[in-house]
Amino acid sequence: MTTFFFYGTLCHGPLLRVVLGRDVQAIPGRLPDHSVFWVAGRAFPMIETGGSGAEGVLVADMSDEDVARLNYYEGGFAYQTRDVIVEAEGAGSVSAQVYFPDPGKWTPGAPWHLADWAARWGETVVTTAYDAMALYGLGDPAEIHARYPQMLMRGGSRVRAEAETPGLHLRRRAGREDVAVARKRQVYANYFAVEESDLRFRRFDGSMSPEVNRAVFISGDATVVLPYDPVRDRVLLVEQFRMGPHGRGDPQSWLIETVAGRIDGGESPEEAALREAREEAGLAIRELIPALNCYPSPAAMAEYLYTYIGIADLPDDAAGIGGVEGEAEDIRAHIVPFSTLMELVESGEANTAPLALLAYWLDRNRARIRSAAGA
Known part of the structure; x- marks a missing residue:
């Protein structure tokens, strides 16, 4: 049997339960002369020598199967165990295994605190752990971590x-047994x-x-935002190459669309909408007005869309080339009057469903939005 000291996300009881597949007893512990930091740009922490001590929990009597499951989960993040001496509450000094990152693998960021992580990431990481552990014994941990x-x-x-x-009035109200x-x-x-x-x-x-x-x-949920300037009565549209029409055999694979992108884990749909507007068009959205949330193709896709009208200033020089270079994005922004948007949609030149949805939604609510803006 092996004793482990956890200082990071595995201090979170629901996550440890998923990784081990069972409940365990944990007692508070502390690793002297160490500190815990966020891994820069990631959703998990790392431990380094030095500092006032790393707080965490001790779990004793871990079986070979427990250790194998832990190594599978942590190994994908490039963490390996070391023997350390930990101060256990009510038990003095205890020898335990601790997961340390491979040297040079990760860069430390800000000091890490369990409560901060749990508030933003806890539910998402626990839910994701079910998917990861469902592949236990079936795949390489490094391949799983890459995704x-x-x-x-x-x-x-x-x-x-x-x-x-949502509230259900016409649809069946289903239970898990259905x-x-x-x-x-x-x-x-x-x-x-x-x-x-x-x-x-x-x-x-x-x-x-x-x-x-x-x-x-x-594919994960996505956020869609149509930038609109209610004073100038114009919108910002983006144009880029798309694999969907290319795979269909459409020679016109550069489409007119709204700003859109996947919602990262731990991110809200609103945060994703604001981020995508900055990345794709260099645009600062002042206000997000929720429109319609929907499944675009529920017969075969798990994708769900959160759609918004994004109130912004759209002068003539707001158009240009944008996108995240590291993601091979090449995006051209267009500034057009609202009337031109409707012409593009009704002629079929703008033929993406989220843009059509938001164009018609804006057409229906445009007078109210312009009036609120003093236009």
């Missing part, structure tokens, strides 16, 4: 889906993923369907 930012996107999507159930999954497998995983499930679902006559095979494209 971890994308897995966090999906984790965040699940958290929002659980929390945002879908029975016999088998689920991930048949493709990169930036996006494809999953297949063998399942049965509740029919409208109350019986369960025969077992069927269904596939779903996993």
Whole structure:
């Protein structure tokens, strides 16, 4: 049996329970002469020598299976164990295993505190851990970690889906027992993923369907924002190359769209909308007006869209070339009058569904928005 000292995210009981697959008893502990920091740009911490001491928890009597599960989860983040002496509450000095990052792998950021991490990341990381541990024994931890930012996107999507159930008046109100999954497998995983499930679902006559095979494209939730200047009565549109029309065989694969992007794990839809406006168009949005949230293609895609009108100043020089260079983005922004937007949508030149949705939503609410802006 092995004793472990956890100083970071595994101090969070719900996460440790998912990783180990069982509940354990933990007691407070402290590792002298060490400090804990955020890993710069990441959702987890690292430990370094020096400082006033790292607070955490001790867990004793860990079995070989427990250790294997821990090594699988932590190994993907390039962490390895070392023997240390920890001060345990009520038990004095105790020898324990601690996960340290591989030298030079990560860069320390600000001091890390469990409560701060749990408030922003806790639910998302715990939900994501279910997906990671479902692959225990099936995949290389390093390969799984390479997709971890994308897995966090999906984790965040699940958290929002659980929390945002709308009022139901016409639709069936389903329970967890109304879908029975016999088998689920991930048949493709990169930036996006494809999953297949063998399942049965509740029919409208109350019986369960025969077992069927269904596939779903996993992409994570996205935010969509149409920048609008109510005083000048104009919008900002973006143009870029898109794989969807290219894969369809459309020679006109540069599309007119709204500002849009995936919602990162631990990020809110509003934060993502503001970030994408800065990245794609160098634009500061003053106010986000929620429009319609929706599934664009629910038969085969898990994607969910949060859409907004973004109130902003759009002078003539707001147009230009933008995008994140490190992500190979090449985006051209256009400033057009609202009337031109509607002409583009109705002629079919602007033929993306989120833009059409927001164009018609703005058409319906434009007078109210302009009046509130004093236009």
